[in-house]
Amino acid sequence: PLLQAERSISGGGTARWGPVRPGLPVPLSSPLAGLTRAFRIKEPPKRKQVDRWTEKRALFGVYDNVGILGGFQMHPKNLIVGPKWLRGWRGNELQRCIRKKQMVGDRMFVDDYLKLTKRIRYLYRRFNRTGKHR
Amino acid sequence: MLRAGGPRVAAVAAGSSITSAVSSVTSAVSAALRGRARAGAAGVSSGPAAPAGTPAVTGTRTAVPLSPVSPVSPVSPILRPCAVPVPCHRSPVQAWVESLRHHDDEFRGLTDLHPDVFAVRPRLDILHTVAMWQKNYKRISYAKVKTRAEVRGGGRKPWRQKGTGRARHGSIRSPLWRGGGISHGPRGPTSYYYMLPMKIRVLGLKVALTVKLMQDDLHIVDNLEIPTSDPQYLLDLARYRHWGRSVLIVDVNEIPEKISTAVAELKTINLIPALGLNVHSMLKHETLVVTLDTVTFLEKTLLWHDTRYSALYPFSMPYSDFP
8 A cells, every 4th residue: 555645645735734634543643644554563671670679689798708807717718609619719611620520520420421521521632732822 | 077967967958969079078078067066056955064165076086075965864975986096197087976776866976987997098999899709709600501512412424425415514413503512602600709819808898988988878876776676667767867778787796686676677778797798788788887896896807907917828727916
């Protein structure tokens, strides 16, 4: 359909007084004017409501200075919750795999252990035998 | 420089919440005069024995007789000198001591605060460093994807190398294929642990305390006794004294039951022991309420790092002169 033609009706160059076609469901100025099929206009997604004062968020970071303020009996790295081979330690992927194998290897499932060994072998060769830094 | 409850009230009455350092200095100076006038006027109105003139407070440690504003029976004011000796080239900053017993009990006494803890240079970069450290050192990301070796299948060459018109492939699980492995994805639980030097973490605490004091967000209380264990009392108190939307209360000693039950039901008012003080919580909560014992504890603990020797062995093992 000729959407443009349905909307614009010129008065032969002169000014137009009054509505073009009285009694329209949608005013001619709106983007839905002259369209035979109504389509959905999408709105931007609404922000999800985040409660900034839950127990976890309000007390985040408490006891991070337990070493300095508490006579060094405790280190904040002991507060970290996570896999045993990663608590208070950081390394690249090869170092993480080796540490996991050392600490937890005998407890792992067989196929996971084999995949881990394969990965260690691949990463060792990749880091130490290829590229600029050997 | 006198930090009064007055400046905060005056600033709110002016209709603007001033938090920038420059404007807070000028407003605090002008408002301190108003605060001193208010204290002086209150002293005049509440009792004939109170001195008529405003006391000269700047840089002096002499006793200042204050008459109480609250309807409680008049007691002698609380005056606390600095626990650690102050170097001679610096003078202590001062703050009002308040009380939580009555909503009007705002000027119980004066305390000196050590300038090397409560008046250090406002190092915003150190605040950022320490806050980012607190956010990230605990982080362990559990994202993991399978590489082409770990995806099930893909051992056989799908079609012969030459002859079919198709591209050459070695396995159906290479990263080029749909359903294949990811070549450079996140691998396994990753930890982002690191430690900042101890002196930087200590300096972060000092800068945070300084900033809270200088922006009129630090309130010192003699102890944490409240008349009722109703959480609404604390909310009304914070509202009346214009403390802001969130309050962090810190104490060294054992916490009395009433305030702990009251705070347990509130979200934005939180109570932590002095061991748990940290930059992130101080920045998250708008106001910091500290007891006098906590101030002593913090001064002693944080000042030790200025003049200590570096550790030959970890500080957790015994030293002859520490603690």
